[in-house]
Amino acid sequence: MKNQTTPPPAAPFFELRIGGLQMTIQQVPYRLLTLAASILGPLAGATWLAR
Numbered sequence: 001m002k003n004q005t006t007p008p009p010a011a012p013f014f015e016l017r018i019g020g021l022q023m024t025i026q027q028v029p030y031r032l033l034t035l036a037a038s039i040l041g042p043l044a045g046a047t048w049l050a051r
Contacts, residue, residue: 010026012026013026013027
């Protein structure tokens with residue numbers, strides 16, 4: 001039998017460390033990014049074009 005080793009953990013997508021606060025995002029939150037873009041995109045466009 002061969003020795004089976006587990007692969008090393010994947011590098012996080014985003015990691016933020018400020019003092020005692022540590023925030024780690026393992027995977028890209030595609031649904032959240034899509035929702036934010038669909039809401040903020042038109043708002044930014046309306047603000048830009050209203051000038």
